[in-house]
Amino acid sequence: GAVVSQHPSWVICKSGTSVKIECRSLDFQATTMFWYRQFPKQSLMLMATSNEGSKATYEQGVEKDKFLINHASLTLSTLTVTSAHPEDSSFYICSARIDGETQYFGPGTRLLVL
């Protein structure tokens, strides 16, 4: 299957700081990437759909000013958690869609806000 990478895999930060997470499609071009969040023992929750060259589409209840998404190229999307707070601690996972159908997930980024 297609390969999607994320960086960093782990991040610990102080409350109030901003954290940037990168998602890259390594062997294909992805016009659409997705950002999910998963709390322990919970299901995947879609946060936003990231389209190359245009603004992201956020799901209801997700603050677009807090979770900044940039999809500057066909292989890179970034999620910036601004002014992070302990309740933002979670497992953030991106995925990239290939051929308009199948989504492949990155390995995820664990964020811990102290």
Add this chain to the structure above:
Amino acid sequence: QKEVEQNSGPLSVPEGAIASLNCTYSDRGSQSFFWYRQYSGKSPELIMFIYSNGDKEDGRFTAQLNKASQYVSLLIRDSQPSDSATYLCAVKEGRGYSTLTFGKGTMLLVSP
């Protein structure tokens, strides 16, 4: 609201048995169906997808789709302890560019 339902489990099967994982969905317009496996602490990995009614086989895995009953299942033959994971069912409306709706997943435990 689109819903995808899965039994949370755990579903426990002995090694070598067939594991049967089930999923129902609410949106009759759904056209694409996916099964992902998620090991604890890891991100989901795609196992297989199915678009048409009937069975689709890939190695030890068989996906079954019944659109009339709004039901999709995953069979795992000759289950191995390494198959122990949470299995996520995901459904997409139409072919093309809509988003996936995920179930909460079924935890499978395969005992040696």
